[in-house]
Amino acid sequence: MSAVLNARMDSDQRQHFNVLMMSNGARQIVGNPxxxxxxxxxxxxxxxxxxxxxxxxxxxxGVDIALPTGTPILxxxxxxxxxxxxxxxxxxxxxxxxxxxxxQARYAHCHEVLVSEGQTVDRGDVIATVGNTGASTGAHLHxxxxxxxxxxxxxxxxxxxxxxxxxxTTGGWASIPAYPGAPMDDAVFAAMMDEAMQHLGKxxxxxxSGPNSFDCSGFVSYVVNRSGWSIGRLGAKGLxxxxxxxxxxxxxxxxxxxFWRTYDAxxxxxxxxxxxxxxxxxxxxxxxxxxxxxxxxxxxxxxxWGFGRLP
Numbered sequence: 001m002s003a004v005l006n007a008r009m010d011s012d013q014r015q016h017f018n019v020l021m022m023s024n025g026a027r028q029i030v031g032n033p034x035x036x037x038x039x040x041x042x043x044x045x046x047x048x049x050x051x052x053x054x055x056x057x058x059x060x061x062g063v064d065i066a067l068p069t070g071t072p073i074l075x076x077x078x079x080x081x082x083x084x085x086x087x088x089x090x091x092x093x094x095x096x097x098x099x100x101x102x103x104q105a106r107y108a109h110c111h112e113v114l115v116s117e118g119q120t121v122d123r124g125d126v127i128a129t130v131g132n133t134g135a136s137t138g139a140h141l142h143x144x145x146x147x148x149x150x151x152x153x154x155x156x157x158x159x160x161x162x163x164x165x166x167x168x169t170t171g172g173w174a175s176i177p178a179y180p181g182a183p184m185d186d187a188v189f190a191a192m193m194d195e196a197m198q199h200l201g202k203x204x205x206x207x208x209s210g211p212n213s214f215d216c217s218g219f220v221s222y223v224v225n226r227s228g229w230s231i232g233r234l235g236a237k238g239l240x241x242x243x244x245x246x247x248x249x250x251x252x253x254x255x256x257x258x259f260w261r262t263y264d265a266x267x268x269x270x271x272x273x274x275x276x277x278x279x280x281x282x283x284x285x286x287x288x289x290x291x292x293x294x295x296x297x298x299x300x301x302x303x304x305w306g307f308g309r310l311p
Contacts, residue, residue: 005017028101028103028147028157029157029158029159030076030077030103030105030145030154030157030158030159031074031075031076031077031123031124031158031159032074032076032158032159032160032161033065033073033074033076033107033141033143033158034065034067034071034072034073034074034161035072035074035161036161037160037161037296038065038067038160038161039160039161039280039281039282039294039296040294040296040297040298041065041066041067041294042063042064042065042066042282042292042294043064043065043066043140043292044060044063044064044292045060045063045155045282045292046060046061046062046063046153046154046155047059047060047153047197048060048197048200049197049200049201050200050201052137053135053137055201057197057198057200061144061151062106062108062142062143062144062145062151062154063142063143063154063155063158064140064141064142065130065140065141065143066138066139066140067130067139067140067141068130068139069111069129069130069131069132069139070111070129070130070131071129071130071141072126072128072129073107073110073126073127073128073129073130073141074123074124074125074126074127075097075105075121075122075123075124075125075126075127076097076105076123076158076159077097077098077099077103077104077105077121077123078099078121078122078123079097079098079099079100079103079120079121080097080098080118080119080120080121081095081096081097081115081116081117081118081119081120081121081127082096082097082098082104082117083095083096083117084096084113084115084116084117086133086134087108087134088134089134089135090108090134090135091106091108091109091134091135091142092108092109092110092131092132092133092134092135092136093108093109093110093111093112093113093128093131093133093134094106094107094108094109094110094113094134095107095110095113095115095127095128097121097127102147102148103145103146103147104144104145104146104147105143105144105145105158106142106143106144106145106146107127107128107141107142107143108134108141108142108143108144109130109131109132109133109134109136109139109140109141109142110128110129110130110131110133110141111128111129111130111131111132111133111139112128112129112131113127113128114126114127114128114129115127115128143158145157145158155280172240172258172260172269172271172305172306173240173245173246173258173305173306173307173308183252183253183254183255183309184252184253184254184255184309184310188227188228188254189253189254191227191228192223192224192227192254192276193278193284195223195226195227196219196223196276196284196290197284199211199214199219199222199223199290200284200289200290200291200292201289201290201291202214202286202289202290203288203289204216204286204287204288204289204290209221209222209233210222214286214290215286216236216273216274216275216285216286217233217234217235217236217238217239217274218233218286219285219286219290220239220256220274220275220276220285220286221233221234221239223276224310229310236258236270236271236272236273236274237267237270237271239256239258239271239274239308240256240258240270240271240274240305240306240308242310242311243256243308243309243310243311244308244309244311245306245307245308245309246306246307246308246309247307248307250307251277251307252277252279252309253277253278253279254276254277254310255277255307255308255309255310256274256275256276256277256307256308256309256310257274257275257276257277257283257295257304257306257307257308258271258273258274258305258306258307258308259271259272259273259274259300259303259304259305260272260273260303260305261303262303271305271306273285273303275293275295277295277307278292281294281295281296282294282295283295
């Protein structure tokens, strides 16, 4: 995009454009908490979920990134450490950094906090290490972002290390160049997600169609049938047959994402797994259990088949 725009701008426009790029368009961006792409390690998104300890559906105010204990955590802001503490029933060891504009980043469940309250830090400084303290089921970083006291979705404010990654290209529709038209309406996608999230945490059972347990295609068919369609119970191949191929560059929330050769199937060239794409390299699918997952992990990249858009 930058290359295309640069060729069409005069010198004044180019100077203005470069300033916007250097300042992230004046958007409040938080730096990567690690020195690598953490999207493949994302285990829980911002939004409603089934709490892994209480089993109750509640709002999750940040993102969880599963990594080994002791992994260094980097400051995403240049600013002041405004809070350091321990919350036995929640955050465990945590640290909060705030910049001069009131943007805050909270890092929780730390194994060790390496800064003190009142200390000034620079973006990229090591401030803590990943841990398993507080209300936690495994070593991970819980990260929250707030602006003027309002907590926001970190996916849209934190650099992931995944920016500029090439699209997936392994098989099936992976290299489809066609664009089939407008993506799903926001209201339709909202209805689909509302239905899908009701089943988070339910077990995977091969051949199950819900509502108490699902396999991958049973889950997608169940959600789709309750979101404005009437498609019956289809397998992954059947779902691909009713979809229009979508290129990875054009995939939008609400499209289906297909994978192949996840098990030995009669047709080795047909998709064998399917999920609902929710954007930012993430899907919701009947894994084990129904859960969110990054499609950018090595496993899913190696089995990627393509995106499809429902009629």
